[in-house]
Amino acid sequence: MISPKIATSLNQQVQLEAESSQIYLAMASWAEVEGYNGIADFLFKHSDEERIHMLKLIKFINERGGHGIIPALPQPAQKYKGIRPLFEQVLNHEIHVSEEINKLVDICLKEKDYTTHNFLQWYVSEQIEEEALARRVIDKLKLIGDDKGGLYLFDRDIVTIEVSLKSEKGGRG
Numbered sequence: 001m002i003s004p005k006i007a008t009s010l011n012q013q014v015q016l017e018a019e020s021s022q023i024y025l026a027m028a029s030w031a032e033v034e035g036y037n038g039i040a041d042f043l044f045k046h047s048d049e050e051r052i053h054m055l056k057l058i059k060f061i062n063e064r065g066g067h068g069i070i071p072a073l074p075q076p077a078q079k080y081k082g083i084r085p086l087f088e089q090v091l092n093h094e095i096h097v098s099e100e101i102n103k104l105v106d107i108c109l110k111e112k113d114y115t116t117h118n119f120l121q122w123y124v125s126e127q128i129e130e131e132a133l134a135r136r137v138i139d140k141l142k143l144i145g146d147d148k149g150g151l152y153l154f155d156r157d158i159v160t161i162e163v164s165l166k167s168e169k170g171g172r173g
């Protein structure tokens with residue numbers, strides 16, 4: 001059984017994951033309309049992943065005797081200044097999410113809720129990956145600079161950035 005304090009904190013995280021999903025969905029839709037189909041697919045997929053992160057939390061709260069609350073969500077921005085500012089926003093958002101996960105972990109330790117603490121370790125690892133991925137994407141965009149041809153190839157190849165990051169991780173064991 002989770003305490004009301006833990007349930008409230010986990011529900012705040014439900015809201016943040018739902019907001020992440022909405023933000024990436026808005027980014028994906030903008031990218032698609034702007035003709036960046038590869039970037040749009042990448043962001044649509046990330047929006048789906050955030051929804052899964054949210055669902056995982058809701059299921060956990062309910063299984064532990066709490067009530068996963070479905071939040072109202074603010075409307076995300078509909079337009080972005082460009083691909084690089086968009087991914088800088090992704091990185092800043094993920095850094096914020098990581099900070100919130102760390103706060104949650106801290107609350108669990110203070111409350112001596114080791115079950116929830118254990119459950120949250122999955123999110124801790126996930127955040128390391130999400131931040132690394134956003135940084136990798138921004139590094140590529142810095143290399144490309146204002147080169148339109150480079151951006152065209154980046155849009156075509158963005159899917160491989162995630163695959164190469166995962167295989168490097170796998171390679172390190």
Ligand code: OFO
Pocket residue numbers: 017020049050053093094097126127130
């Ligand atoms: Fe849920 O990992 Fe991003 O926000």
